[in-house]
Amino acid sequence: MTTKLPAPSSLAGYRLNPCEFEKDDDANHHIDFITAASNLRAMNYAITPADRHTTKQIAGKIIPAIATTTSLVTGLVCLELYKVIDGKSKLEDYKNGFVNLALPFFGFSEPIAAKKSKYGDVEWTLWDRFEFSNDPTLQDIINYFPKEHNLTVSMVSQGVSMLWNSWIGKKKVSASGSYFQYFSTQQSRIERGTFANEVQPSSGTRQQEATCSSRQAFYC
Numbered sequence: 709m710t711t712k713l714p715a716p717s718s719l720a721g722y723r724l725n726p727c728e729f730e731k732d733d734d735a736n737h738h739i740d741f742i743t744a745a746s747n748l749r750a751m752n753y754a755i756t757p758a759d760r761h762t763t764k765q766i767a768g769k770i771i772p773a774i775a776t777t778t779s780l781v782t783g784l785v786c787l788e789l790y791k792v793i794d795g796k797s798k799l800e801d802y803k804n805g806f807v808n809l810a811l812p813f814f815g816f817s818e819p820i821a822a823k824k825s826k827y828g829d830v831e832w833t834l835w836d837r838f839e840f841s842n843d844p845t846l847q848d849i850i851n852y853f854p855k856e857h858n859l860t861v862s863m864v865s866q867g868v869s870m871l872w873n874s875w876i877g878k879k880k881v882s883a884s885g886s887y888f889q890y891f892s893t894q895q896s897r898i899e900r901g902t903f904a905n906e907v908q909p910s911s912g913t914r915q916q917e918a919t920c921s922s923r924q925a926f927y928c
Contacts, residue, residue, distance in 0.1 A: 710793055731767050739764050777809055828858060843890045846872055 731739055747757040784805045799821055806815040822833035853859040863873040
């Protein structure tokens, strides 16, 4: 992200001018922007998108919130984002904020590093991911971990739908056909509610999860 930002020298003399939010003036495109931005965020978190009219109704009711805690939290987040853009790499350069406007109380602390786990010689945290390209099949995913990382996959799931687990018989897996399907095909079936022989795991996750023999969860 930082490599795509323009050089500071190219912004010499550039000024930001505040604009006053007005939901009833269609010529300023404020509602259009809010609708587009909020729907992009909604799609990231599986929230139902809202049309322009609904967005306009909601936006008219949140002005008091924008002027209080929401604006404060947004400002603190932006301060941390400036550090990312500036290339700060030390954990102690960043801050957690604790705020209560009713008291009022403002407290800041250094964030705690994510817990590190290890398999073989590889260290990882909950922020690490395995990324697969070219739309692999379920079989490709399951075969990848023993071959490349000496790990045994015991379960693969997406959302609350179990795609595969090690205690399902080979005959049942072959009959369902899901073992040889591309991940994009299986995801489409799940979203349409047509996934056959679906099993609900006890604790779901919104990402495709492969639980390995080391009893750690790895995300694909």
